[in-house]
Amino acid sequence: MAETMTKTAVEKEKLEWFGPKERKLITDPLNDDNPVTVQILGVCSALAVTTMLKPALIMAIAVTVVTGFSNLVISLMRNGIPKQIRMIVQLVVIAFLVTVVEQVLKAYSYPVWKQLSVFIGLIITNCIVMGRLEAYAMANPPWRSFLDGLGNGAGYGLILIAVAAIREFFGRGAFMGYKILGATDEFLLNTSKHWWLSWYQPNGLMVIPASAIFLVGIFIWIQRSRNPKLVDVS
């Protein structure tokens, strides 16, 4: 009896569009359950595209679209997929969505596509997408799965954008491609002309891929010292 009661309660809950649970699905992955810093999902492609902000922004949008819609599609099909071939079905859905995103990008923003081509392809094997499908979409209704996908894509994008902004500013003295600080006249602030800025040197470390990994490590440090629940006790 109690079981049926809880079951109907769960079913009633499903009808809400933006209840507290749904909002939590979006906000949780931004901090407490961040895919990159907590779940270790999607680190792979996160690091190579973060030298500049613009490709990182596009990558973040692409991943959010793919996670959201693949969660939605798999959640709609979840009762019809045989267990043995579920991985292949999931991969085909993901690969289809990634191909769509890639072709759209190729059509509307060719230079960015050229820069990102291999990494857009790697969204297929980005563990975020598959990880969320396995962990959430296979067992939950479509609308919630969609929100969960969007939330996790956004949490991934947040890290990506933060890393890219820091790397672009300190490594190249630029922001979104606008040159701000540098030693030539191309830059907004020509450091060689102001005596109080003449000490400025761009930080070469930030251009090197390894810096992205240091930054994520430091983000994890900051996040865990602010939120002791996440600290690794083992």
Place this chain on the structure above:
Amino acid sequence: MDNLLNIFIKSAFIENMVLAYFIGMCSFLAVSKSVKTAIGLGAAVIFVLALTVPINWVISELVLGPNGIFKTDLTFLRFILFIASIAASVQLVEMAVEKYSPSLYNALGIFLPLITVNCAILGAALFMVAREYNFAESVVYGIGSGFGWALAIIAMAAIREKIRYSHVPAPLRGLGIAFILTGLMGMAFMALMGINPATYMQQ
């Protein structure tokens, strides 16, 4: 022959998947807690890469390319076919290993199916296309990049086993220090091609 040796050294050390391109990081960070499992996963990755890179070369040349059996450019189907062939060959490898060598199968455990979603496998196939290797080169490239990946994960696991005895700040323990270690190892590997930020600026 020189060329093949060159590709092997280059893919294993200089352009190491994990430490130079930071591809295949998820399982690299998640499974590098003990040397024993790292060796198992490393061996499985070498095997799967040596198998799938040539298979994907055949697919991209004979099926998708303009000179293939359909005589049309089908490269937009590349992702779907590549990932399907990878998933299928991992499944086949799993079944074969289970049948002929149950001890190895038990040792590898869940790592075999996990390899399907290791970015390094698809990444190697895509790099193989981007660099226009021929068949022999793609075989060597598959083995070389698998070897490099295995080397990286075993080294990482060894370091992480030792670091348990050091005083790492509590919030940095586990994942945080693993990230920073990977970055340091990456910088060490960069010494193989020379550390010059100017070359990265142009990208």
